[in-house]
Amino acid sequence: MEDFKKLRELNIKETKKKVKDSVTDDLMIVQSVNHIEDINKVVNILIKDLREWYSYYNPEFSEQTIEHEEFVDSILNKKDKKIKDGMGADLKKEDLTPIIELCTQIDNLYKFRQKQEKYLESMMNKICPNITAISTYLIGAKLIKHAGSLKRLFLMPSSTIQLLGAEEALFRHIKTGARCPKYGVLHNHPLISKVDKKDVGKVARMLASKISIASKVDFGKGKFIGDKLLKEIEDRFK
Amino acid sequence: MEDFKKLRELNIKETKKKVKDSVTDDLMIVQSVNHIEDINKVVNILIKDLREWYSYYNPEFSEQTIEHEEFVDSILNKKDKKIKDGMGADLKKEDLTPIIELCTQIDNLYKFRQKQEKYLESMMNKICPNITAISTYLIGAKLIKHAGSLKRLFLMPSSTIQLLGAEEALFRHIKTGARCPKYGVLHNHPLISKVDKKDVGKVARMLASKISIASKVDFGKGKFIGDKLLKEIEDRFK
Numbered sequence: 048m049e050d051f052k053k054l055r056e057l058n059i060k061e062t063k064k065k066v067k068d069s070v071t072d073d074l075m076i077v078q079s080v081n082h083i084e085d086i087n088k089v090v091n092i093l094i095k096d097l098r099e100w101y102s103y104y105n106p107e108f109s110e111q112t113i114e115h116e117e118f119v120d121s122i123l124n125k126k127d128k129k130i131k132d133g134m135g136a137d138l139k140k141e142d143l144t145p146i147i148e149l150c151t152q153i154d155n156l157y158k159f160r161q162k163q164e165k166y167l168e169s170m171m172n173k174i175c176p177n178i179t180a181i182s183t184y185l186i187g188a189k190l191i192k193h194a195g196s197l198k199r200l201f202l203m204p205s206s207t208i209q210l211l212g213a214e215e216a217l218f219r220h221i222k223t224g225a226r227c228p229k230y231g232v233l234h235n236h237p238l239i240s241k242v243d244k245k246d247v248g249k250v251a252r253m254l255a256s257k258i259s260i261a262s263k264v265d266f267g268k269g270k271f272i273g274d275k276l277l278k279e280i281e282d283r284f285k
Numbered sequence: 286m287e288d289f290k291k292l293r294e295l296n297i298k299e300t301k302k303k304v305k306d307s308v309t310d311d312l313m314i315v316q317s318v319n320h321i322e323d324i325n326k327v328v329n330i331l332i333k334d335l336r337e338w339y340s341y342y343n344p345e346f347s348e349q350t351i352e353h354e355e356f357v358d359s360i361l362n363k364k365d366k367k368i369k370d371g372m373g374a375d376l377k378k379e380d381l382t383p384i385i386e387l388c389t390q391i392d393n394l395y396k397f398r399q400k401q402e403k404y405l406e407s408m409m410n411k412i413c414p415n416i417t418a419i420s421t422y423l424i425g426a427k428l429i430k431h432a433g434s435l436k437r438l439f440l441m442p443s444s445t446i447q448l449l450g451a452e453e454a455l456f457r458h459i460k461t462g463a464r465c466p467k468y469g470v471l472h473n474h475p476l477i478s479k480v481d482k483k484d485v486g487k488v489a490r491m492l493a494s495k496i497s498i499a500s501k502v503d504f505g506k507g508k509f510i511g512d513k514l515l516k517e518i519e520d521r522f523k
Contacts, residue, residue, distance in 0.1 A: 063372050070341045070374030078341075079383065082334045089327045096320045103308045103316075134301050136308030145317065145404045152397050159390050166383045 072174045073197040079167040080188040086160045093153050094119075100146050105135040116157060122150045177261035180273025181254065181280075182236060189232040190258065201262040208262075209233065209255035230255075242284050253280045310412045311435040317405040318426040324398045331391050332357075338384050343373040354395060360388045415499035418511025419492065419518075420474060427470045428496065439500040446500075447471065447493035468493075480522050491518045 094115050101122070102109045108127045112118040121127045129135060164185075171184035175197065178187040193211040194200035200208065210217055212231025220227045230251040233239060242250050257276040264272060332353050339360070340347045346365045350356040359365045367373060402423075409422035413435065416425040431449040432438035438446070448455055450469025458465045468489040471477060480488050495514040502510060 060370075063370065066372040067374050070376075074341065075376075075380055078334075078338045082338065082383075082387070085330050085334050089330055092323050092327055096316075096323050100316045100320065103312065132298075132301065134304040136305050138308075138313075141404070141407070142313055145320075145401055148397065148400055149320070152394070155393060156390070159386065162386055163383055166379070169379070 071196070072170065073191055076167065076170050076174065076188050077192045077196070079163060079170065080185070080192050083160065083163050083167065083185075086156060086163065090115075090153060090156050090160070093149065093156070097146070097149050097153060100149070103136050104138045104143065104146070105129045105133065107133050107135070119150050119153050119157070122147065123154060175262070175265040176271055177264045177269075177273035177276070178258055180271070181257050181261055181277045182233070186232055186236055187258075193232060197262065197266055201259075201266040203259070205252075205256040205259035208259055209251050238280065238284070246284060250280065250284060253283065309434070310408065311429055314405065314408050314412065314426050315430045315434070317401065317408065318423070318430050321398065321401055321405065321423075324394060324401065328353075328391060328394050328398070331387065331394070335384070335387050335391060338387070341374050342376050342381065342384070343367045343371065345371050345373070357388050357391050357395070360385065361392060413500070413503040414509050415502045415507075415511035415514070416496055418509070419495050419499055419515045420471070424470055424474055425496075431470060435500065435504055439497075439504040441497070443490075443494040443497035446497055447489050476518065476522070484522060488518065488522060491521065 097119070098109055105127060107130055108121075109118070112121060112127075167188055168179075168184045171179045171187055175187060175191070178190070181187075182190065190208065190211055191197055191200055194203060194208075203211075210228060210231050212234075213228040214231070216225075216228035216231075219225045229248040230236075230239065233251050233254055236250075236254060238250055238254065239247055257280060261273055261276060264270075335357070336347055343365060345368055346359075347356070350359060350365075405426055406417075406422045409417045409425055413425055413429070416428070419425075420428065428446065428449055429435055429438055432441060432446075441449075448466060448469050450472075451466040452469070454463075454466035454469075457463045467486040468474075468477065471489050471492055474488075474492060476488055476492065477485055495518060499511055499514060502508075
């Protein structure tokens with residue numbers, strides 16, 4: 048009986064340790080990139096409120112200023128001149144205060160997002176320097192997120208990596224015969240927006256294959272070859 | 286021709302004035318209550334992130350602390366003791382920093398919500414003191430929002446007021462013969478949660494009828510009778 052109790056205790060201890068060790072660095076990366084996407088969602092909700100609310104006061108300025116960050120910044124720094132004889136209502140000071148407070152809040156969230164992006168960038172540079180060098184930290188993190196973990200990314204064939212994030216379009220292609228997607232998360236890669244439209248599929252394929260190599264190096268903690276891999280693609284499409 | 290130009294200018298001026306004047310105080314109320322609902326949505330998104338992320342570090346504490354505000358507060362004031370031999374991973378300081386920053390951000394949003402609620406409360410007390418006295422400022426504002434404006438609320442029969450916010454359930458009732466809803470927005474009224482379940486429908490009906498009276502007084506800027514109206518209901522269900 049005594050032995051049995053001991054065994055049980057050891058077992059619990061072992062399990063706890065396993066749970067503890069399951070929190071790996073790439074899990075932090077997945078959390079962080081999910082979180083940044085949520086911050087974007089949150090900011091969009093509040094911006095929509097701000098635009099609607101502010102438009103009662105100064106509709107002309109809201110129309111002119113399309114960039115959200117510029118819009119918030121202008122209101123906070125009182126650069127939002129109200130034109131004379133405009134259509135905006137003359138709100139009292141107490142009605143303007145909550146609108147300006149909303150601006151401050153959105154501005155805080157912008158700064159907050161910046162900090163979270165910095166954290167993600169430093170994590171990516173530490174854990175997956177090679178993937179980051181090829182794909183930028185944000186796209187790299189999204190690839191890991193879609194794959195599930197760095198380990199799963201490294202086990203994937205490069206054709207799967209190419210389409211990560213385009214699952215919906217892929218299944219539509221299989222089911223209805225619609226056009227096959229050329230890329231998923233890679234869509235935002237700077238190289239893809241730079242090359243000719245006819246080369247886009249080729250670039251995506253090459254990127255995916257290099258990322259596949261990079262993920263193997265990163266998972267095995269090999270040395271840094273990311274810059275060389277990226278250069279090979281860039282040279283092809285100069 | 287000269288006359289024609291003048292007429293046109295006058296017309297534009299008149300229209301601009303009309304647009305300007307269309308921004309009434311109850312519109313500010315609707316904006317504000319919509320905005321408070323959006324803040325709640327935003328806070329919920331971020332809290333979900335926080336809980337998930339923090340649980341890697343200290344799952345036991347997240348389990349124990351159900352109240353969100355208490356949870357955020359405890360982390361910020363370092364009252365979140367991590368038990369020895371727990372299942373949480375030992376995160377490095379750089380991994381904890383973004384989690385704590387997220388807490389700060391949520392805490393800011395709580396304070397921000399408080400300010401916005403104060404603004405709404407003061408607006409309600411100013412524009413609709415009678416409705417506010419009977420239904421509390423938040424429920425009153427939601428009623429105005431669902432009605433569209435104070436004017437539309439005052440034109441509604443009290444049976445419509447009773448069901449404002451329960452449109453979905455009402456149409457389900459009409460279409461499928463499901464149970465007819467007893468209340469919509471009024472659902473959160475303190476009196477409704479206080480009385481016996483069998484009286485709930487009666488209370489909702491009385492509240493709606495008194496709110497209907499109150500909205501007429503408020504729209505006509507009559508004198509304050511809200512406390513008397515509320516007392517009449519309270520006396521019936523003591």
